[in-house]
Amino acid sequence: MLPRHRRFIGILVTLIGVTVAISLILSSFQDNLLYYVTPSEAIENIDDDQSKFRIGGLVEVGSFERSEGSLKSRFILTDGFESIEVNYTGILPDLFREGQGIIVTGRFDKMKIFVASEVLAKHDENYMPPDIHPIEESSS
């Protein structure tokens, strides 16, 4: 094999390798992007988007319910304009309470109930999810 051929094969193999790696990485990137929206934006896009995403909002006061002795809970998430019913099974974070700003990750089911796989409350009692702040201030 001539050195020229060897170099050619080397470059070819590298190119193929790099292309495969980059395309895998890009597709993984696409698959794992989570969009963050407000409840209003979520309601707007409820039909055409069945994928997983995040909603940030306030837990509506008086909306929290739990069936006794079970990990299942439901509550309403709001940004002051629109409200979304959220179902969640599992342990809620320490800072979860009514009136608090939280972020939920999950997807809508057929009943247009948001089934959360993760509930985040931030580690600061003064925390507000982005975009909720002005609304909360104007309402208070």
Place this chain on the structure above:
Amino acid sequence: MIPELGQIFLVAALASALLQFVGGISPLMRKIENIEPFIERITMFQTMSLLICFALLTTSFLQDDFSVLYVASNSNTALPIGYKFAAVWGGHEGSLLLWVLILSIWTLLLSKDNALKSSPELRIQSLSILGLISLGFLVFILYTSNPFERLFPIPLQGRGLNPLLQDPALVIHPPTLYAGYVGLAVPFSLAVSSLLTANNFEWAKHARSWTILSWMFLTGGIALGSWWAYYELGWGGWWFWDPVENASLMPWLIATALMHSLIVTEKRGLFNGFSTLLAITAFSLSLLGTFLVRSGVLISVHSFASDPQRGLFILVLLAFFSGSALMIYSLKQKKATQEKLHPLSRESLLLLNNVFLCASAGLVLIGTIYPLILEMLDLGKISVGPPYFNFVILFPFIPLLITIGVAVFSNWSHASKSLVKKIFPIIMIAILLSLLFPFIYGLASLMTMVGVILALWTILTGISPLIRNQFSINKSMVYMPMMLGHIGLGLMILGITVTSSYGITFDDSMGIEQSSNVGDYEFKLTEIGRRNGPNYLAQYASIEISKDGEYIETVYPEKRVYDSSTMGMTEAGIEANLFRDLFIAIGEDIGGGSWSMHLQYKPLLRLIWYGPIVMMMGGLIRVFLSKRSIGSYQ
């Protein structure tokens, strides 16, 4: 009075940083003799001023002087005394003061480095650059984040320290991590100074120990943070790919690459440009980390206040330092001499792995800042989930781990003749040993087996110099840093693989005298009670853990409410040994006499933190053992 005194010393430090920077211009004017002792003294003066500032701020904390805004926001009278010390760096202003204090200590240590005295131009120039960095940050502190700012009217009580930070690991985590971040300023300044002065690879010799030292601190700081997150945040994970974690991982990856690239630059005079770029990148990523963490663009435990002005200032500093360093590089870097490298020589393999390390850092960088850029351009808010990182990190890391073992057996400049003969038995042993894992833990996926084999391969090739020298510690001492570094990495990879593949995690509801099974272990709730802590009220559960009916241990997970805040805090109950961690955290009272609980069984989890400790020991040996024995490392 004390805060005003602090103010004065802060300004004094600023003035000395300015003099340190200006004095450093003199090597360019070839007037080196007179300036050296002056720079040494000014460096000492700056460190002393900042130490006094720090001591004064600490005093304000100990005296509960709530007329100081920073003290009032981060402490109160009920705070235990140990945490009053820790509260000094518990907020934005104090942690920045700690940042510049550590920078000045590094600078002072560099000025005491005897080996560096043989290259006076390089020395003065790098001290000057460090002075400029310090100057930038001191202006930042005085302009936007003054810890001595007064508060009027004086409140009777402070707001208290964030309960999450009231933990022993969190007392040492920030200083350790900062020491690592800021330490990378030293190789940065040496690299840039070298470009400005002699412009050869002399700097590599001096930069190596400093790089290893900061790398050790980074390793320790990251491991501590991970350990803390595991037992304190209540859901028992050890790495979340949180942007703040990534911000510390990226400089670590690049520092690791730099550490190895400097070996080649020092020993063989090669890759000088690459090492220079790595040194610049490592420090730039440190600054990027500081920006991400401190600017408030991220919302996390680490971001104290979101003041856009602060973020912008750090961004300007970042742009200035990396921008000008890269500019100097492009103007001054000489074209590398063409040298043919054998693809299986140690140089090539080290280069290859450094490329993999850079690729890892790049992939982490994309996932970390892409959402931020998108948000800044108002294109929507997104987040990149852990699955992305977990998946893409494999691409550089699998070949990286394969190459590590081969590199151990390689020679400088040419291929080792019996390379295949040397590595074949080790591969076989690694594969045979890996077969034990399905026996112990149950069937595994292909990826798990690959992970285990690569971890064992890294450990075994790491041990190999010891075997080759008939287990004589003395003879293998020169290899010890490399051996410990690689063994530690292998242990960590083993821990990550086994924990991720065989770990069990779930939530359950438990009533009194009810139990829940996690793998072979039975967790039984026997009591729920209350107790009073120094500044909190705790609800605890006592949980009896047993295996096959045999009692092991009782753990007491807690749910705390601190007096200073209304938020609850989870203290997990953990029963751990080298082979497995059993974890339980209280969720909440879910009615009907039941509590929600988070349960975990994590085999070999401890290796994730023991591995880095072993790695750090390697670094420690390299830095502090006599230069004579290590110097002969080939």
